[in-house]
Amino acid sequence: MESIHDNAIIIPVYNASSWLPDCLRSIACQIKNKLKVELSVYDDGSTDESLDVIEKWKPVLEAEGFKVLISGHSGPPKGVGFAKNQSIQQSSGKYLCFQDSDDEMKPGRLTLQYNASLEHPDAIIGSKFERDPPDSTLRYTYWANSLTQEQLNQQVLTSHGPTVIMPTWFCSRDLFNRVGEFDEKGKGTPEDLIFFYRHLDLKGKIFRVDEVLLVYRYHPLQTTFSIDEKVIWDLRLKRLVKYFLGKWDNFTIWNAGKQGRRLYRSLPEEYRSQVTSFCDVDEKKIKQGNYIYENSNLRPKPRVPIVHFTTAKPPFVICVKLDLTKGEFEKNLHSLNLLENVDYVMFS
Known part of the structure; x- marks a missing residue:
């Protein structure tokens, strides 16, 4: 009989031989207590020594009590979404712990996130993380680790992506099945963001264990750099329209600069007409008086x-990036006593 304690660690692999020893060592060192854990690895057509590394570590992990499942395919890679789906399909755990092959778990990760998932069954469970090297993506790391539990479910439209990073995700298989498989379009597709939004659409929640449970490695070959920025922008914009602009009679874009104007130009015409103003603190921009949308087909051209x-x-x-003005923007926003996702939404 399958135990309710069964957990599956899901690892998609593609040309990760340089990082897999540290990743697998961190898994072998997990404090499992009474948890039964299987490691499900799917190799997405690696051309390096990844499979050899995994096979070498299999008896080490089995000696630590892990059930190890390894499969994959040869030929061109089909993408991380496909590899994750295959890894999940071959596993049997009732709880899924997602792990990237170039990152490392902290020893207490499984137990802490499993317990959190029992308390929050409708939530994707994340955690805080540390970067390797420590000085990489400082602003992003600060943002992700400092969000309040409430903001985890609010600041979902920023360019940073999901409010808990994918390599820290933990959830029940029931939750995964309810949301559906990861998108398999392949390279350039933000499969984690698409899944994240579908989960929220189904009234799912986000919860974070407020301890550092992952070493999140930063390097030029990581999958993040292959994601199409325009695809992410379009996903965010579609969600902004659906959940906010479609319910507001009019609104102000906070930032009269590049990002604010990009948002204005990207809006469908009916929503551009709802923009009452741009706001800013830059006196030069304010002295311009108006922003004229030169590429508009309307006559006269819109003047905002x-x-x-x-x-x-x-x-x-709000299209202002956080932590770039030594706290001045945050101070200005706070001075207005507004409610997030009621009086404003972050789209930075």
Whole structure:
């Protein structure tokens, strides 16, 4: 009989031989207590020594009590979404712990996230993380690790992506089955963000164990760098329209610069007409008086006022990046006493 304690660690692999020893060593060192754990690895057509490394570590992991499942295919890679789906399909654990082949688990990860999943069965469980090397992506790391539990479910439209990073995800198989498999379009597809949004659409929640449970490695070959930025922008924009702009009569874009104007130009025409103003603190931009949308087919061309943030009217779509102004933007926003996702939404 299958135990309710069964966990499956899901690892998609592609040309990861340089990092797999550290990754698998960290798994072998997991504190499992009474948990039964299987390691499910799917190799997505690696051309390096990845499979040899995994086979070498199999008896080591089995000696530590892990059930080890290894499969894969030769030929061109089919993408990380496909590899994750295959790894999940061949596994049997009632709980899924996602792990990237170039990262390392902290010893208590499985137990802490399993316990959190029991308490929050409708949530994707994440954790805090540390970067390797430590000085890489400082702003992103600070943002992800400092979000409040409430903000984990609010700041889902920023360019940072999911509010808990994919390599820290943990959830029940029931939750995964309810949301559906990862997108398999392949290279350039943000399969984690697509899954994340589908989960939220089904009223799913996000929860984070507030301990560092992962070493998140930063290197030029990581999958993140192959993601198509325009695909991510379009996903975010579609969600912004559906959950906010479609419910607001009008709104202000906070940022009269490059990102604010890009948002304005990207909006469908009916939503561009709802933009009452841009707001900013830059006196040069404010002195321009208006932003004129030169590429519009309308005559006369739309002219959108540029005003100081203190005279602008909410709700706001905020296109200002956090932690770039030594706290001035955050101070200005806080001074207005607004409610996040009611009076403003972060789209930075």
